[in-house]
Amino acid sequence: MRTLVSPAQLRSGRGKAVYWLVFTVVMVLFLLAFVFPLYWAITGAMKAPAELVRTPPTLLPDQWHPDVWGESWERLNLLTYFGNTVLVALGAWLIQLAVDVPAAYALSKLRPVLGDKILALMLATLMVPASALLVPTYVTITDLPILGVNLINSPTAIWFPAAANAFNIYLLKRFFDQIPGELLEAAVLDGASQVRILVRIVLPISKPIIAVVSILAIVAAWKDFIWPLLVFPDPTRQTLSVALQRMEVDMPLNILLAGLVLASVPMVLLFLFFQRHVLAGLTAGSVKG
Known part of the structure; x- marks a missing residue:
């Protein structure tokens, strides 16, 4: 070497x-x-x-x-905002896995017509600034098409826009591409459906990349500020990032700083706990030379 x-x-x-x-x-x-x-x-x-x-x-x-x-926990009412943030983050995580995993599997193994073009269009959305999507997304969730439902002050206003994540779909597809086709063909010959193959074969061997996507989804939902600020005007439903910003005017600086530290602790612990899976998932698609 x-x-x-x-x-x-x-x-x-x-x-x-x-x-x-x-x-x-x-x-x-x-x-x-x-x-x-x-x-x-x-x-x-x-x-x-x-x-x-x-x-x-x-x-x-x-x-x-x-x-x-302890003073920061009580005065900032962190228990309520921690609960709101956990609800938002877990919902965003679950809906992203429910949408992104089947989409990546279909693009990788089922190879639909114009699949490459569809993936290219998905990746092209990553080039669009997030701020440019705020207004059309806000208009959509205030009057949901077909249903005509207003999602303001509902966690679903966070979950639905986060469902289709082009970057996560790309990561998952790259990992699924490394799974031998012969393994899936053998399962098809045994009479397994595509759903059964995905659940019983693909997902168990995809734990590293699932961990990476999960970390990215949870952290993104946990630290997001602009979008929760728009869709949660009710103070009792706000997430930590929005609530701490709203209360900074009336709180002593050390109390606010303690609240910021407490708000970051879960994400630090989450990464430390899953760091091996994250590193394994990020290097799973690498090519040895």
């Missing part, structure tokens, strides 16, 4: 020293870039409001205020 630095250079004393120096510097820079903002948010929440806005800022609080977490 050819690399920028030969194995002989790496085995030398100078090569090892340079390698570990560069590796250490890069790792420290990455840690500072990704971990320091989280550290700053956690320690900032436990500072007094006056200390939080002090110039120059302090790396550690002069006086620790660990009670801010």
Whole structure:
């Protein structure tokens, strides 16, 4: 395998020293870039409001205020907004799997007429700015075609627009393309229907990519702000991102910062728990060379 630095250079004393120096510097820079903002948010929440806005800022609080977490939970009424956000995220996740998995399987294995053109049109929608779709989508959910139903203040206003995700369909299709056709043909010869093949054969061996798509769907619904702001005018139905923004005017800065940290904890834990599946799913379609 050819690399920028030969194995002989790496085995030398100078090569090892340079390698570990560069590796250490890069790792420290990455840690500072990704971990320091989280550290700053956690320690900032436990500072007094006056200390939080002090110039120059302090790396550690002069006086620790660990009670801010419980106070933030109660004053911001986070339990209600956590429940709203979980409902929205789980619904968006389930409806995306229900729509995207069969669509990707059909494009990959059933090969419908003009399937490549359909996939190309789906991917072309990724080039359209999300802001350009806000008005037509809002008009649609305020007067749902055929049914004539207004979905404002309903979680379905989030679920339905999120159902068909072109990027997730593309990821799933790329993974399904790697599944041997002989395996599915054997199941067809045994009399299995396409639905049975999808449920009993394809899905069990597609856990890594399903985990990736699930993480993307849940995180996108959890952190979304603009669309929930439009479709949830009722404060009691708002998600965390919208509710925290609405209450920032009346809340002390440390209380609000603690609420932001608490709101991010579930997504951090979710990624840490499923990180192996995520990495396996992202590399599942790679080609060895």
